[in-house]
Amino acid sequence: MVEIRVAPIIIGLLLAIILAIxxxxxxxxxxxxxxxxxxxxxxxxxIGGEYTDGIVHGVLVGIIGGIIIGIIAIMGFSVLRTIGxxxxxDILITLVIIxxxxxxxxxxxxxxxxxxxxxxxxxx
Numbered sequence: 001m002v003e004i005r006v007a008p009i010i011i012g013l014l015l016a017i018i019l020a021i022x023x024x025x026x027x028x029x030x031x032x033x034x035x036x037x038x039x040x041x042x043x044x045x046x047i048g049g050e051y052t053d054g055i056v057h058g059v060l061v062g063i064i065g066g067i068i069i070g071i072i073a074i075m076g077f078s079v080l081r082t083i084g085x086x087x088x089x090d091i092l093i094t095l096v097i098i099x100x101x102x103x104x105x106x107x108x109x110x111x112x113x114x115x116x117x118x119x120x121x122x123x124x
Contacts, residue, residue, distance in 0.1 A: 002056045005047060012043035012061045016103075017068060033102050036065065040103040044110020051108045058107020059100045066099030067092075 019035025027034070040061050044054030070092040 002053050004060070005057070008043050008046040009057055009060055009064075011046075012039050012057070013065055013068075015039040015042060016061055016065045020065070020069060033098075036062065036099055036102050037106045039065075040106030041110040041113070043103075044107035044112075045114045047107070047111060048114040049111060051111045054107035054109070054111025055104045056107070058103040058105070058110070060103075061107070062099035062101070062103025063096055065103070066096035069099070070095050 016036045016039035019039055020032045021035075023031030023035040025031070040058040043057050043061055044051075047053050047057050074092070
């Protein structure tokens, strides 16, 4: 059973949103996903343990972050709009799914980098 740790998720969520916005302004959608990927690698690294722990935490960051970024885009910040001038519910759902997939991959990679059995060192 995966124990959900909130502190790394909140830090990773803030990091993902900030990096996604800044890198999207500089490099387009690739920058957005790079920012998310780096943030979820951090989350997986700080969680440690098995790769499944990293996947779960990375997916949570991806889902919550995707919803927040989608809401910000709906509110009218043009730098975050994905297609055209209007973002709809279908694009929001697609965004959340893509962010969850990228988040899961980043979280798993971070956990693998940290190594199994490292949860004793990382208590947050």
